[in-house]
Amino acid sequence: MGDMSDVNGEESFDGGESFDGEDLGLDLLEEELRRGAAILDPLPAELRRIAVEAFVLHDLDARIAELTFDSVVDAIPVRGAVDVPRMLTFHAGGLTVDVELSAQGLMGQVLPPQTARVEVLRGLRATAPLTTDDMGRFVYGESPAGPFALRLRTDEGVLVTDWLTV
Amino acid sequence: MERGEVGAQVRSAVDGDAAAWKALVEGLSPLVWSVVRSHRLSDADAHEVYQTVWFRFAQHLGRIREPDKAGSWLASTARHECLKVLKSMRRLTPTDDPQLLDRVSEDRTPEQSLLDLEEADAQTERIRHLWQEFEELGERCRQLLRVLMASPPPSYQEVSAALGIAVGSIGPLRQRCLRRLRARLEARGAV
Numbered sequence: 001m002g003d004m005s006d007v008n009g010e011e012s013f014d015g016g017e018s019f020d021g022e023d024l025g026l027d028l029l030e031e032e033l034r035r036g037a038a039i040l041d042p043l044p045a046e047l048r049r050i051a052v053e054a055f056v057l058h059d060l061d062a063r064i065a066e067l068t069f070d071s072v073v074d075a076i077p078v079r080g081a082v083d084v085p086r087m088l089t090f091h092a093g094g095l096t097v098d099v100e101l102s103a104q105g106l107m108g109q110v111l112p113p114q115t116a117r118v119e120v121l122r123g124l125r126a127t128a129p130l131t132t133d134d135m136g137r138f139v140y141g142e143s144p145a146g147p148f149a150l151r152l153r154t155d156e157g158v159l160v161t162d163w164l165t166v
Numbered sequence: 167m168e169r170g171e172v173g174a175q176v177r178s179a180v181d182g183d184a185a186a187w188k189a190l191v192e193g194l195s196p197l198v199w200s201v202v203r204s205h206r207l208s209d210a211d212a213h214e215v216y217q218t219v220w221f222r223f224a225q226h227l228g229r230i231r232e233p234d235k236a237g238s239w240l241a242s243t244a245r246h247e248c249l250k251v252l253k254s255m256r257r258l259t260p261t262d263d264p265q266l267l268d269r270v271s272e273d274r275t276p277e278q279s280l281l282d283l284e285e286a287d288a289q290t291e292r293i294r295h296l297w298q299e300f301e302e303l304g305e306r307c308r309q310l311l312r313v314l315m316a317s318p319p320p321s322y323q324e325v326s327a328a329l330g331i332a333v334g335s336i337g338p339l340r341q342r343c344l345r346r347l348r349a350r351l352e353a354r355g356a357v
Contacts, residue, residue: 026344030314033300033347036293037315043199047216051195054217055187057224058179064225072254086254123217147218149225163221165214165251 053124059160062151065090065097067162090150090161097150097159101166103143110136110152117153120144121160126151176233191220193318194237200316201241201328204309205248215251219244237320241313241328299350307343314340 069089085102096111110116113136117129120140130138148166152159172193178186198219202212222243223236230239300311313320313328326333 023341025348026341029344029348030311030319030340032293032296033311034315034317034319036297036300037200037312038317039293040297041203043195044213047199047213048191048195050217051191051198051220052188054220054224055179055184057221058182058187058227059225060180060228064229070250072250123221146214147221149221160225163218163225165211165218165247 050124056124059158062158062160063092065092065095065150065152065159065161067164070164086166088164092159095154095156095159097152097161099150101144105142106140106144108138108140108150110138110154112136114154119151121149121151121163123147129153170234172236173234176227176230176236180228187224190236194240195220196318197237197316197320197324197328198240198244200313200320201244202248204312204328205245205252206305207248207251211251215244215247218247235323237324238327241320241324245328245330295354296347296351299347299354302350303343303347306339307346310336310339311343311347 067088068091069087071084071087075087083103085100088099088101090097090099094112097108098111099106099108106120108118110118110132113134114132115134116132116136116138118132118138119126119129121127122144123146127140130140132138144166146166147163149163150161152161172190175186175190175193179190198216202216202219205212207215219240223240230236232239300308303311309329310325313325320328322333322336325331325336331339
């Protein structure tokens with residue numbers, strides 16, 4: 001995806017050496033594009049505001065549970081299968097959080113099984129905390145579309161999973 | 167914004183300085199936006215990825231190994247999140263957050279923005295033509311130029327992180343793509 005070598009395979013009119021003044025001309029053209037982007041494809045002010053507000057997510061006390069498996073990236077797709085749930089695994093120290101996302105919602109399990117309070121973070125809003133059952137399982141009956149993370153409060157402290165886009 | 171300040175701003179933000187965080191957003195959000203827009207995502211996906219990148223940055227702030235290179239960290243995170251969204255062939259239902267949808271619709275469409283321009287018609291026309299030709303460039307050129315269009319201009323390190331290409335190849339590619347764009351403009355007699 002990041003390979004740009006196919007540029008070489010396109011038209012050949014631009015293969016010549018650069019000449020005096022050309023670089024300046026190209027700089028001006030780039031500057032003009034920059035002005036064009038500012039008018040035609042600007043960063044929406046609302047998104048800038050959300051990024052400023054995101055500072056509340058900076059929490060030195062919370063441990064991060066890193067995403068170590070994401071079926072979107074790590075699994076081999078099953079031919080013809082539709083509506084396959086997305087499987088995620090997060091790790092922090094000896095603790096694992098398995099999550100299964102589908103259009104119906106979210107099912108998760110904290111391992112080793114333990115009591116934890118789980119909040120589903122959707123953008124800058126958190127849902128009312130869920131409590132895991134004695135198998136460490138929890139269920140959230142809504143599809144968390146958009147930016148998503150989980151915040152868990154266990155006996156050992158607060159844990160937040162890596163953010164991802166659902 | 168001087169990119170040299172980024173490292174100091176990250177360190178201040180880690181210590182809880184909200185103004186430093188705001189300065190980081192002001193300075194680097196155009197870069198994140200450019201990287202997201204350089205990938206072929208729907209508007210809704212682009213908005214969500216942009217947010218995810220900043221949420222992750224806020225979350226990882228105190229653990230970023232090279233604060234001076236926060237721009238590259240953001241660009242790289244944006245790239246990976248874009249690729250992942252493109253790869254998840256069938257996303258869950260699109261966002262149904264009416265609040266967010268309403269907010270988004272408040273933004274000006276390109277057409278409205280152009281109408282807002284009070285400059286001479288000639289300049290409006292020129293920008294419109296420039297943008298049309300840019301959109302019709304090959305995918306690789308379109309992608310590279312969209313990242314370069316961030317304001318302030320990104321460093322080549324950041325462009326490299328944004329697109330997964332070697333720093334050394336960016337200059338020649340940039341030249342090639344800008345020449346190609348200029349040739350297209352000349353062909354339509356718009357220069």
